[in-house]
Amino acid sequence: xxxxxxxxxxxxxxxxxxxxxxxxxxxxxxxxxxxxxxxxxxxxxxxxxxxxxxxxxxxxxxxxxxxxxxxxxxxxxxxxxxxxxxxxxxxxxxxxxxxxxxxxxxxxxxxxxxxxxxxxxxxxxxxxxxxxxxxxxxxxxxxxxxxxxxxxxxxxxxxxxxxxxxxxxxxxxxxxxxxxxxxxxxxxxxxxxxxxxxxxxxxxxxxxxxxxxxxxxxxxxxxxxxxxxxxxxxxx
Numbered sequence: 001x002x003x004x005x006x007x008x009x010x011x012x013x014x015x016x017x018x019x020x021x022x023x024x025x026x027x028x029x030x031x032x033x034x035x036x037x038x039x040x041x042x043x044x045x046x047x048x049x050x051x052x053x054x055x056x057x058x059x060x061x062x063x064x065x066x067x068x069x070x071x072x073x074x075x076x077x078x079x080x081x082x083x084x085x086x087x088x089x090x091x092x093x094x095x096x097x098x099x100x101x102x103x104x105x106x107x108x109x110x111x112x113x114x115x116x117x118x119x120x121x122x123x124x125x126x127x128x129x130x131x132x133x134x135x136x137x138x139x140x141x142x143x144x145x146x147x148x149x150x151x152x153x154x155x156x157x158x159x160x161x162x163x164x165x166x167x168x169x170x171x172x173x174x175x176x177x178x179x180x181x182x183x184x185x186x187x188x189x190x191x192x193x194x195x196x197x198x199x200x201x202x203x204x205x206x207x208x209x210x211x212x213x214x215x216x217x218x219x220x221x222x223x224x225x226x227x228x229x230x231x232x233x234x235x236x
Contacts, residue, residue, distance in 0.1 A: 022123065077199040082109045084149040088195070089138040090203035091130035091156070099123060100130035103206025104138045106145065117141055118206040131156035132176040134207075135163065139183040148188040153195045154203075160194040 080086040088105045099122040106115040117137055124130050131154060138152055154160055162169065162177045171177075184190050197204065 077195070077202075079111050080107075080109050080151050084109055084151065084189075085114075085142075085147050086151045086153060087138040087142060087147075088200050088203040089131075089134040089152070089154045090200050090207050091127065091134040092204075092207045093125055093127055093130060094120075095125070097122075098125065100125070100127075100133070101207040102130065102134035102137050103203040103208075104134065104141055105202045105206065106141060106147075113202070115141065115145060116202075116206060126172075128156065128158055129173050129176070131159045132162075132173040132180075134203075135159055136176055136180050136183070139180045142187070143183055150187070150189070151191045151193055153193045153200070155195055155197050155200045157194050160192050163192040 077086075077088070086107050088107075089102065091100055091102045093100050097120075099120055102117075102119045102121065104117040105113055107113050119134075119137055121130065121133055124133065135152065135154060142150055142152075152163070159173070159177075162171065162173070163180060168174060168178060
């Protein structure tokens with residue numbers, strides 16, 4: 001369904017994004033307009049094996065491919081080239097807290113962690129949107145650190161693809177993606193890579209830590225720093 005208001009279709013999607021309604025309502029309206037509600041028919045069209053979906057009164061359905069997480073991508077963390085940095089980001093939904101957590105780890109070409117960030121986004125209940133917001137946290141961190149040569153890496157394939165694509169699409173997270181590109185536009189070299197969860201464990205740990213605290217662009221407490229060091233090693 002396309003609503004034409006005389007200003008082009010992108011304005012309609014921005015209107016939905018900026019409307020003052022709960023995030024879950026905006027998300028539903030957006031997916032409804034795009035015929036993206038994850039019904040069995042739509043999932044089959046997206047080549048998702050609906051046979052793996054399990055539902056029960058006490059459980060939850062989990063489809064990894066819903067946000068484009070596939071078996072493609074590297075499963076190991078690799079050091080960036082000399083003189084460059086790598087920023088790993090991750091996100092997860094905390095249903096009991098009605099929000100999403102984001103984690104970002106910045107490492108140099110020797111694999112040393114130079115900065116990290118952990119943030120909680122209340123009201124965000126869509127994983128792809130959460131991943132895009134986590135990527136935005138990484139972009140802001142890179143700008144504040146004045147990094148000029150870097151690799152941004154995450155395990156949400158759909159977000160990485162949109163960041164690589166030069167075109168403006170009409171997806172629900174497009175305003176976030178365009179904002180990320182604007183933030184990073186002044187940098188000399190930026191590369192976006194997809195990595196499997198196994199190569200993104202340090203950022204994933206920070207996502208879990210974001211449940212209770214927000215550590216934005218700052219040094220983590222000693223006990224958290226000690227814990228993340230284990231995941232920094234496990235990534236490699």
